[in-house]
Amino acid sequence: MPPINRREFVKVLGAGVISSFPFFSAKTVFANAHPHVVIVGGGTGGATAAKYLKLADPNIKVTIVERNEMYHRCYGSNEVLTGHVSMDDITISYDALKNIYGVNFIFGSVVSVEPNAQRIILKDRTKLSYDRLIVSPGIDFIWDNIDGQTEIVANTSIPHA
Numbered sequence: 001m002p003p004i005n006r007r008e009f010v011k012v013l014g015a016g017v018i019s020s021f022p023f024f025s026a027k028t029v030f031a032n033a034h035p036h037v038v039i040v041g042g043g044t045g046g047a048t049a050a051k052y053l054k055l056a057d058p059n060i061k062v063t064i065v066e067r068n069e070m071y072h073r074c075y076g077s078n079e080v081l082t083g084h085v086s087m088d089d090i091t092i093s094y095d096a097l098k099n100i101y102g103v104n105f106i107f108g109s110v111v112s113v114e115p116n117a118q119r120i121i122l123k124d125r126t127k128l129s130y131d132r133l134i135v136s137p138g139i140d141f142i143w144d145n146i147d148g149q150t151e152i153v154a155n156t157s158i159p160h161a
């Protein structure tokens with residue numbers, strides 16, 4: 001078999017995932033025909049999950065709870081440092097997810113998850129119920145784990161990247 005490059009591999013994988021969609025629907029996974037999936041974090045992970053859930057079954061109500069109204073993607077950010085692209089180029093709006101895929105958005109910070117009650121709590125004390133929850137908030141740094149590193153140092157003399 002001839003070697004397959006990364007781009008072709010991703011294409012084949014994507015075709016496989018999409019062709020398996022007819023076997024996935026809200027009815028096969030949820031008791032409720034119009035279940036509500038809440039996703040914490042509208043980064044690459046959360047946004048991708050939201051898009052493919054809606055493609056799999058538009059009856060699933062999908063809500064992303066995200067802190068920021070625009071997403072600044074990290075990949076490609078090195079090119080901002082070298083001046084090849086601008087911050088605008090790596091700033092992405094949620095319009096396509098909202099308008100093309102029908103994903104709902106709530107902009108705010110999630111402060112806690114109550115799994116027994118199947119709901120999350122936002123900083124403004126709003127409660128949001130879910131049938132299924134995807135938690136995709138990315139990573140954070142534990143600065144003190146590295147001798148001499150602090151958030152201030154990272155933001156001034158030794159950038160974390």
Ligand SMILES: Cc1cc2nc3c(=O)[nH]c(=O)nc-3n(C[C@H](O)[C@H](O)[C@H](O)COP(=O)(O)OP(=O)(O)OC[C@H]3O[C@@H](n4cnc5c(N)ncnc54)[C@H](O)[C@@H]3O)c2cc1C
Pocket residue numbers: 040041042043044045046047065066067068071073074075076077078108109110111136137138139161
């Ligand atoms: C400098 C840098 C360069 C990178 N370059 C590359 C690259 O070239 N190629 C590559 O493949 N990857 C790269 N990566 C990695 C890539 O950016 C991550 O793998 C990817 O962003 C992870 O996606 P995510 O959705 O898990 O998290 P994130 O993209 O971090 O998204 C998490 C989202 O959750 C939101 N959130 C967090 N907590 C809450 C809360 N409590 N309530 C509401 N919202 C919340 C945040 O606002 C954020 O929008 C780079 C990363 C960095 C830091």
